[in-house]
Amino acid sequence: MAKRALYVTLLRRAGGPVLSVVLLCLALWALHAMASEVTYRQIAGYVHALPNTDIALAVLLTAAGYVVMTLYDWFGLASIGRRLPARRVGLISFISYAFSNALGMSLLVSGSIRYRFYVQAGLSTGEVARVVLYTTLSFWLGLAALTGVTLLLVPIPPDVPLSGLRIPLAIVLALVPLAWFGVAVAVRRPVRVWRWAVNTPTPAVAMRQILTGALDWGLAAGVLYVLMPEAISGGFGHFLAIFVVAQMAGLISHVPGGLGVFEAVMLAGFGATGNHGLEAPILGSLAAFRLVYYLLPLCVATVMVIWREVRALRHAALVTPWFSSLLPPFFAGLTLVCGAVLLFSGATLAIPGRMEILRGFVPLPLVEVSHFLSSVVGMLLLILARGLQRRLDAAYVLTLVLLILGAILSLLKGIDYEEATLLSLLALALAPAHRHFYRRASLFRASFSPGWVLAIGAVLACSTWLVFFSFKHVEYSNNLWWEFSFHHGGAPRALRALVGATAVVMLVALANLIRPARPRRAYPGEADLARAMPLLKHFDSAQAHLALVGDKMLMFAPGDQAFIMYDIEGRSWVAMGDPVGTDEAARRELVWSFRESCERAGGWPIFYQVRPADLDLYLDVGMNLLKIGEEARVRLETFNLDGKSKKTLRGTVNKLSRDGLRMEIVPAEAVPALMPKLKCVSDAWMRDKKVREKRFSLGLFDERYLARTPMAVVWQGDELVAFANVFVTATKEEASVDLMRHLPEGPSGIMDFLFIELMVWAKAEGYRWFNLGMAPLSGLQNRRTAPLWSRFGAMVFGRGERFYNFRGLHRYKDKFDPEWEPRYIAVPGGIALPLALANVASLISGGIGGVVRR
Incomplete structure (x- = not known):
């Protein structure tokens, strides 16, 4: 199987x-x-x-055609009631259609370019999808x-x-x-x-x-x-x-x-x-x-x-973020075109008049070497275009060198000043753009998608056809490979150049075949968790402590400057939260590395519960974003129990305090001694609730995990009646809890008591926020103009109580007066979203069976 x-x-x-x-x-x-x-x-x-009149008329009609193409986007935005500056819409439309017309929709995916641009212009994912749907429908209807x-x-x-x-x-x-x-x-x-x-x-x-x-x-x-x-x-x-x-x-x-x-x-x-x-x-x-x-x-x-x-x-300031995000795929597409131009030029006959001029001052060996190397450079440019799309620094440097070299070789092999001009223009445009190619990853780790394989294969097939078409009047013989001549050397030069380009493809394909196989699942040991501990302690989100559960694999950036925690379900490689670390360059590179690892293994990269502040990390790699809920965070500086709205909470705390309940913060090193009592409380809670342990986005009762964090315990006299393990950051930015359990026969309101006491303690310790966790599907709109995903999520939030207490969870957290912050899931374009969400749900529930039972 x-x-x-x-x-x-x-x-x-x-x-x-x-x-x-x-x-x-x-x-x-x-x-x-x-x-x-x-x-x-x-x-x-x-x-x-x-x-010249025919050419001028054709150019004029072409210009008119591209003006009409801008109407696709303009009318598409109007159909959803959005208006953007005409110059900006015209520029993005022109760039996307210049790519899609010349290279095909599947290569650079103009819809993906539109997505990055329009999201940065303030449109939601659903609105972008509606614009792309409008333009696609108009294209095919016409x-x-x-x-x-x-x-x-x-x-x-x-x-x-x-x-x-x-x-x-x-x-x-x-x-x-x-x-x-x-x-x-x-x-x-x-x-x-x-x-x-x-x-x-x-x-x-x-x-x-x-x-x-x-x-x-x-x-x-x-x-x-x-x-x-x-x-x-x-x-x-x-x-x-x-x-x-x-x-x-x-x-x-x-x-x-x-x-x-x-x-x-x-x-x-x-x-x-x-x-x-x-x-x-x-x-x-x-x-x-x-x-x-x-x-x-x-x-x-x-x-x-x-x-x-x-x-x-x-x-x-002139280069806006939306334009900067377009430059890497733009340069990748132009590099692909320049590589194809060099290969097609090497496969055809040089202009005789120019060869006669060249004969007067360039020796024949130099012409032969230049012709051969120009095709090799062309094929290398096709391959490096993928690296430019991935924003690799090495690809940028090599492409710049090869463009200049290709321009020189074009002049030496046949005074092809047209292609030399094209290559020089691209080199001039690429030269000041180094800041957009910031990744230090190896070129040999870049994977080639089916679209890129198709593009390279198509160019090579066309080059092969051009060689046989251009020189079909030349009778083939083995001696043809060794003929060198200004006047009769066109066919031998084209054959040798084709072999050189094919050899480059075969070497790259071989390098990809002998790459290390997909790594096996390796969950972290104590040494790995020790490497992660300094990073999660200084990260501004306490939820990063979920790495200590040990049920998620860890991918570290070079130098241990950041890590991603993830697990695999089906084809989905699901990362929990944003990359953990304070080095922004390392975090950004880690997102790219994670996506490339997924692609090499044939998987889907997914980032679950990502924050608004880090959305650009996923937009840069071409992922789509969907809102999945809101996270409740209490600002501790202003937190208190005063006022009419807190009357119930205030009464609960006072009553339970009179009944002898008290909270204690137990340091991590003292938690193992309490473990037997903690287990009794946990087992009783599990039997009463008739639920199974969750995982991935939540912790579970595991003695090794619980011993790694402080513990908030609630005592009634000498009896332990409730507990919660505590996540705290060394920067005092945030405190939170994960695993919460209490005795079923304990006093009513015990969890409210625990939360209030924890917030009071965290405020006294100088923490800025207390994180109450996420309310799934909260904040999604069910309006007529809302995106389909938002309306579906809002419907489930309102009517899905039999499967999950969506509304009840939101109401419970809302009584602490938190600030609600949206959370998103980042998914690659084109995947089956329901299947990806099912994989995430299966991870959280401990298997597909846990999705359908409690």
């Missing part, structure tokens, strides 16, 4: 990327077959011969509307994929936006789905979504149409039919940017409409379209980043 589960996990993680690479290879094979008579020189010649109408009106050639299903497909696609608009017109109130109310759009909002998406796709088609050769037959209608089918095929393939798939369908479509002999111009127009619509916006975005970074050197 274990092997079967492993195979299922591997299939789930690698199946999608492998399928996408297979589809890409099939598309490249089909493209190679359809363009068998076309040479690389013909394609390059068409691109160079494009009229494509469905444009494709459906076009296919209904214009026939497509029989050789185009899905041509036999044109009418059924057109009807289905056209009905999607019509149905959406129909729902908006007919349904004027929220739709009940079980116990939730789902808001429907107004007719104006639905129409705006459809028209914005259709206009976006129409402008993209217009960019390619003006670059197409004038000799193509069929007019714009036939062109649009083929274009939308090709775009849909590219999106379905999940290949980044639809690279290869889009081109293959376009060439098949035009080849079937009588445009024989135009294969080279059509491929040339597709190449120009990639440059204008995809690469040009990335270059513009690079210039914008350079401008902001240069200004930031003079005015530090």
Whole structure:
């Protein structure tokens, strides 16, 4: 069973990327077959011969298209009643779409970029989800509307994929936006789905979504149409039919940017409409379209980043946190593009005129070495892009060096000043950004997600195809590998460069394969707890003492400057609370290390009960945040029993004091002597309550654990009637309790007495806060505009008393007049949230059985 589960996990993680690479290879094979008579020189010649007016019009339409794309976000924010500065929304929209259009939605995940930006702008997680849902719906509704109408009106050639299903497909696609608009017109109130109310759009909002998406796709088609050769037959209608089918095929393939798939369908479509002999111009127009619509916006975005970074050197306040958080993934994406440019350049034929100029002052060996090394540098940039996304300092330094080296090599191998300029621009933008790459972790510990594996595999597959396509007129022989020449050395150089790039990939893959296996569970011993003790004593949250229970594994930062306590349930690696320590850099690095350890083991990193002050630690690594409740903290400076609201508590304390109850604080070293009496109280309490011990976020009766902290005990005469172990910080910031037990036959109100006496004692000792612990699901809203998770949690809080005393616990803590502070759970994007929450509940309850019984 274990092997079967492993195979299922591997299939789930690698199946999608492998399928996408297979589809890409099939598309490249089909493209190679359809363009068998076309040479690389013909394609390059068409691109160079494009009229300046056509290029200018294509650029203008591209600019208009990206302006329309900003409407996705603008209207999405308006749909939830939020307004943000137009310049800020435009910038984030432009950057996210420049990435997603060029590299694919799955690579840098523009939704993740939006999430970090909008959360820092004050939106809740639910509001961000609604904006992303709005933009995604608009994108697909527009494509469905444009494709459906076009296919209904214009026939497509029989050789185009899905041509036999044109009418059924057109009807289905056209009905999607019509149905959406129909729902908006007919349904004027929220739709009940079980116990939730789902808001429907107004007719104006639905129409705006459809028209914005259709206009976006129409402008993209217009960019390619003006670059197409004038000799193509069929007019714009036939062109649009083929274009939308090709775009849909590219999106379905999940290949980044639809690279290869889009081109293959376009060439098949035009080849079937009588445009024989135009294969080279059509491929040339597709190449120009990639440059204008995809690469040009990335270059513009690079210039914008350079401008902001240069200004930031003079005015530090200009770089706002929301913009700074975008820079690492932004630079990672551009580095990926630059690596692909170097690999594609190394796989194609150099311009003869430039080689003739180069021959006059650069020796042939230097040209050969430069060509080979430029492809190696390109592949290294693809790999280092992952390190930049992870904010690794070593990746930053190596990328900067390789960008400069790549620019020099581009000039030496063929005076390719275009790619040298691109690499130099990125190096200039990256140079002042060192502060954003602060992690000192090893490059060899970085894991590669399926999306990154797909991107690197796609670039390598395209490079391989380009080598065989560019030099298909050259007959292969073994001697080809050893030919060195200015005029006839293009094919040998490309083959050697391809082997060099492939060797780099294989070495990196081998290094990942021979990494240490997933570590076994190792719960802390006395030595580990001794390492943790100084950190938790000086941490500002007393709840860090839960590490002393010993039921959670500890992950330490280098130098023991911070630690994370966690346990594993299913695929969930659940950390209890925030990283413990006072060194902020060590805590931040530990969050990254924990996430990477989880990814290497195929797990989900989850941080449970994190505080508002540390939310940026999880936003930086791209995690999502959900409110799970509120923690009650009493400000001891103002705590007293005066006033009418404290009359009941005051009466309870006075009565029990007259009955002979007294509290004593027993130091940790004296607790073992009391252990037999403590156990009698605990056993009686457990029998009376008919409950089982909890764990993870709560302590349990364990003699070794209880002997590590002071103990508050309540005596009635010589009889011990109640106890609670006490958490205190050396900084006097906070005091708290964990395990609380009392005799069932003890006097009524004994726990109120214990809490009041503890607060009085803590106030006298100079502590600032007394922590009463968390009230789960407290503070979540059940309003119509609230996020789905918040409404679900509020419903459980109000109606789930049969499973857990949610309201009663909140009311009990509230009578001490605490200040309620929200607590969150940080989860990675894209996981099944219910399963993750079930894993957390199972950890706390001591197994899945404890979730359903007390």
